[in-house]
Amino acid sequence: MQTRKKNSSPIGRPRGFDADEALERAMLVFWEHGYEGAGTARLTSAMGISTTSMYAAFGNKEDLFRKVLERYTEGPSAYMARALEEPTALGVATAILAGTVRTTTRPAQPHGCLGVQGALSTSDAGQEVRDLLVAWRNDGHSCVRERFQRALDEGDLPPGTDPGLLARYVTTFGYGLAVQAASGVGRDELQELADAALRNWPVVRGTPTA
Template sequence: METRRKGPSGRPRGFDADEALERAMLAFWEHGYEGASLSCLTQAMGISTTSMYAAFGNKQELFRKALERYATGPSDYLVRALEQPSAHGVATELLTGTIRTTTRPAGPQGCLGVQGALVASDSGQEVRDLLAAWRNESHRFVLERFRRAVDEGDLPPETDPALLARYVTTLAFGVAVQAAGGVCRDELQAMADAALRNWPPF
């Protein structure tokens, strides 16, 4: 006789995994990796701990999936930036997109990819490494785009694309930190406009 496993008491087994992951992403974005406890996550997701593990794996794996969702959702401005026809357009869209995403009127401030594990203990080293790799990948994409801009004559031949890419991505990550600290959108946009006024800076 087949024995059927029971779902969590008082809660149907079926749930919208996509919606649950969206809520987990928001919880990590707001509280960081360590700040988002299992009870915080499951409450936000509307599921039991058992269901969370069954659907998404452990907390680190859930965070990895949440970061992937963040990259293709709120942080997809990077893709749009890289598609701009000029290097200046790339930098402008990257900074504008960062400001828009990190200062949303509703929802978490700052950037999940920058602040997600800033205060993580030794047990969160894997998450810190994951986020460092995520940020480095963003830099690499911008670097490759600026190299192409030099090859195509869009940037002066003496431009250092690696230094320029580091400059722009550091500005973007700095914007995220300032936004999390409560700096308003208009002030951040004024800073970005000033930073790009003399283009390229190197």
């Protein structure tokens, strides 16, 4: 009876390319052109691999996009998770909007937000990608809402504050900043808009303001 050796690898040619680097390049293509605009030829050209290699390493285009979105969340969009660790609700909101402005206007990266513009104009075939990005944005809102609920429970927000509405305000404004960045609005102007959006932040009575 033939037995399989432990830790044996399938016989075949080595991959021959840096999968991490290829995924990074794919992220930039999706970020700049959106899901629909990122054709297979454009993706494989940027990644420096063949279509066969792309499918073997990452799956089809939708599978690749899912991996790219994970990379984007853990990389360029990681400011969101860091912002939630700020000690106050206002600090959280400030960090979210400042992070949005920074990330969407970096000279070496496409402007705008992959999670907002990735599937703005897709055909019916891209419905699953649109649904994926809706879920991604809703997850971000839920995380902010939970953080603001904690702030309310701890007395950092005034009684009667609606954490869900406040979270929707911050995240919607952040996505709006991203759209403006993609349209060419500069970093300084976007930061001024972010600052203006937080001037009427709800404060607890008796709490000194800056």
